[in-house]
Amino acid sequence: MEKDISQAVIRRMPRYYRYLGDLLDAGVERISSSDLSKKMHVTASQIRQDLNNFGGFGQQGYGYNVQYLYDEIGKILGLNESHNMIVIGVGNLGQAVTNYVKFDKLGFKIIGLFDTNPEKKGMDVRGIKVQMMDELPDFLRKNKVDIAALTLPRANAETTARELVELGITSIWNFAHVDLDDVDGIVVENVHLSDSLMRLSYNALNSNKIK
Amino acid sequence: MEKDISQAVIRRMPRYYRYLGDLLDAGVERISSSDLSKKMHVTASQIRQDLNNFGGFGQQGYGYNVQYLYDEIGKILGLNESHNMIVIGVGNLGQAVTNYVKFDKLGFKIIGLFDTNPEKKGMDVRGIKVQMMDELPDFLRKNKVDIAALTLPRANAETTARELVELGITSIWNFAHVDLDDVDGIVVENVHLSDSLMRLSYNALNSNKIK
Numbered sequence: 001m002e003k004d005i006s007q008a009v010i011r012r013m014p015r016y017y018r019y020l021g022d023l024l025d026a027g028v029e030r031i032s033s034s035d036l037s038k039k040m041h042v043t044a045s046q047i048r049q050d051l052n053n054f055g056g057f058g059q060q061g062y063g064y065n066v067q068y069l070y071d072e073i074g075k076i077l078g079l080n081e082s083h084n085m086i087v088i089g090v091g092n093l094g095q096a097v098t099n100y101v102k103f104d105k106l107g108f109k110i111i112g113l114f115d116t117n118p119e120k121k122g123m124d125v126r127g128i129k130v131q132m133m134d135e136l137p138d139f140l141r142k143n144k145v146d147i148a149a150l151t152l153p154r155a156n157a158e159t160t161a162r163e164l165v166e167l168g169i170t171s172i173w174n175f176a177h178v179d180l181d182d183v184d185g186i187v188v189e190n191v192h193l194s195d196s197l198m199r200l201s202y203n204a205l206n207s208n209k210i211k
Numbered sequence: 212m213e214k215d216i217s218q219a220v221i222r223r224m225p226r227y228y229r230y231l232g233d234l235l236d237a238g239v240e241r242i243s244s245s246d247l248s249k250k251m252h253v254t255a256s257q258i259r260q261d262l263n264n265f266g267g268f269g270q271q272g273y274g275y276n277v278q279y280l281y282d283e284i285g286k287i288l289g290l291n292e293s294h295n296m297i298v299i300g301v302g303n304l305g306q307a308v309t310n311y312v313k314f315d316k317l318g319f320k321i322i323g324l325f326d327t328n329p330e331k332k333g334m335d336v337r338g339i340k341v342q343m344m345d346e347l348p349d350f351l352r353k354n355k356v357d358i359a360a361l362t363l364p365r366a367n368a369e370t371t372a373r374e375l376v377e378l379g380i381t382s383i384w385n386f387a388h389v390d391l392d393d394v395d396g397i398v399v400e401n402v403h404l405s406d407s408l409m410r411l412s413y414n415a416l417n418s419n420k421i422k
Contacts, residue, residue: 010410010413010414011410013409013410013413014403014405014406014407014409014410015390015406017409018388018389018403018405018406040392041390041392076413077409077412077413078409078412078413078415078416079409079412083412091307091310092303092306092310092311093307093311095303095307096302096303096304096306096307097404099302099303100303100304100404102404102405103404103405103408106405106408108408108412147408147411147415170415171412171414171415172411173407173408173411177229177313178229179226181252187411187414187415187418188411189408189410189411189414191402191404191407192225192226192229193308193311193313193314193402194225194313194314194317195226195229196225196384196400196402197314197317197319197358197384197400198224198228198288198289198290198317199221199222199224199225199288199400200358200382200383200384200398200399200400201288201289201290201294201319201358201382202221202224202287202288202289203221203398203400204289204357204358204382204398205289206216207398
C-alpha cells in the first residue's frame with residue numbers, strides 16, 4: 001500500500017513528527033485535528049488525508065493520541081530502528097553533519113568518516129577517525145552501513161555513488177550539487193543548498209511582504 | 212503575474228538553472244525541449260508548462276537558446292544582482308555555510324558573522340571576523356544586508372528571527388529545526404536536515420530497489 005504514496009505526503013510526514021514531538025515535550029496527551037491544523041498552518045482535511053494514506057490513527061470525537069501518533073509516524077519513517085551512516089567527504093559540511101547531535105537522537109548513528117585527502121587521514125571528528133576511501137571496502141565487510149552521506153565536490157559525486165552501489169550501499173544522502181539520476185539502483189535524497197538559496201531569493205523578490 | 216506561480220514550479224527553477232549551466236559549460240548553444248527533458252528526467256510538457264509561467268522562451272522548431280534561457284531564469288531567481296548575507300550562529304554548520312564558495316559565485320556574498328558566544332568573538336572564518344549579536348544593529352546601519360542565514364539552535368531561532376525583522380531583515384534562510392510560521396513579515400526558506408534524513412529513511416524502507 002505504502003508504495004503509492006506521493007512524495008508530497010512523504011515530504012510532510014517528518015514535519016508532523018516534529019510537531020508531535022513538540023507537543024509531547026509540552027505534555028500534551030491528545031489533540032484534535034483542528035488544533036493540530038492551526039498549530040501547523042495546514043488544513044485539518046489535509047492532515048486527515050495525509051494520515052489516511054497510512055490507515056488513519058484518529059478517532060471521531062477524540063482527535064489524536066499524541067504519543068501513539070508520534071510513535072506510528074516514527075515507525076512509518078523507520079525511526080523505530082537505528083541506522084548506521086557513513087560520511088564521505090570530511091570538509092566543513094561533512095564535519096557539520098558529523099557533529100549534528102540531532103541525527104544521533106533520531107537513531108542515525110555516524111560510524112565512519114571517509115575522504116580521499118591523505119592529509120585528513122586519522123583526523124578526529126567527534127571521536128571518529130577519518131579513513132581513506134580505499135579502506136571503505138574493508139570497513140563494510142566489518143560493519144553494517146545503511147546510509148552514506150555524500151558531502152564532497154560535485155565532480156566526484158556520481159563516481160562515488162556508483163562505487164557505493166557496487167559495495168552494497170544504496171541509500172544516499174546527497175549534498176553534492178548534482179542530481180544522481182543516472183546512477184542505477186540508488187535511493188537518493190538531495191540537499192541542494194544553492195537551490196534552496198535561489199528559492200529564497202525568488203520568494204523575497206516576489207513577496208508582497210517586502211517593499 | 213509572477214505572484215501566482217506555485218511553489219512547486221519555483222522548486223524546479225533552480226534545477227533548470229543548474230542543468231542549463233552544465234550545458235553552457237559543455238559548450239551547448241541550443242537544446243530542444245525533448246532533449247532537455249531526457250537530460251532532466253522530467254517530461255517535455257512539464258518543462259514547457261513551467262517556463263510558460265514566465266512567458267515561454269522557447270521557439271517552435273528551434274528549441275531553447277541555452278545562454279538566453281540561463282540568463283532569463285537567473286533574472287527570475289534574482290541572480291542578476293548580488294545579495295549581501297550574514298550568518299547567525301557560527302558553529303560547524305555556520306562555518307560550513309560561510310566556507311561554501313558556490314554561494315559567492317551565485318552572487319550571495321557573506322559579509323558578516325554573528326554569534327552570542329563570547330569565546331567566538333574575533334574568530335576568523337574565510338577572512339570574516341565573528342562579531343557578537345549586540346554589534347548587529349550597528350553593523351546594519353553601515354551595511355546593506357539582504358538575507359540572514361540562521362544556523363543556530365532551534366531554541367533561539369524564533370526570537371532571533373523577530374529581532375531581525377525589527378532590524379529590517381526579512382529574508383531568512385533557516386537551518387534551525389523549527390518552522391518560523393509565527394514570525395510575521397518574513398520570507399523564510401527552511402533547510403531542515405533531519406526532515407530530509409527521515410524522508411531518505413522512508414524511501415529506502417519503501418523502495419522496490421532495495422531488498
